[in-house]
Amino acid sequence: MLSPTIRTTIAMAILSCACTGALADSPGQDVPGAPAASAPAAQNTPPFALDDPQHIEKGRLRFGANCAAYCHGFEGSGGKTPAFRGRKDLDAQEVFKVITMGRTGADVMPAWGNGFSAEKRWELVAYIMWLSRQEAR
Numbered sequence: 001m002l003s004p005t006i007r008t009t010i011a012m013a014i015l016s017c018a019c020t021g022a023l024a025d026s027p028g029q030d031v032p033g034a035p036a037a038s039a040p041a042a043q044n045t046p047p048f049a050l051d052d053p054q055h056i057e058k059g060r061l062r063f064g065a066n067c068a069a070y071c072h073g074f075e076g077s078g079g080k081t082p083a084f085r086g087r088k089d090l091d092a093q094e095v096f097k098v099i100t101m102g103r104t105g106a107d108v109m110p111a112w113g114n115g116f117s118a119e120k121r122w123e124l125v126a127y128i129m130w131l132s133r134q135e136a137r
Helices: 004-020 053-066 068-072 092-101 118-132
Strands: none
Touching (some): 053 068, 053 118, 092 118
């Protein structure tokens, strides 16, 4: 079990990376806090089929770089959160909304609406929805 001091240090390092863009996939682009890259109307529906392997792969890479380490675990196996594999209760629109707006309270998650373009957030959704169709481990 990690001491509270170590847990706080790890959390601050993760927050610092997220806020400075160290976890973003392109330095200087799509960094948390930067203006959103797409118009709000374009965000309501994915700009591609969510089962497109190319976009699922892009989402997988982005997820591994930004979401996996502390919060969601390797391949969405769960970390601080329930695993994504085998989840039949996930709705693509709701997943997009949570990625965009974040969450507060006990299951806090940073908002990525200003951090990633709508297309990149939809790629994350495509990957998460793909994971939900995989057998739970």
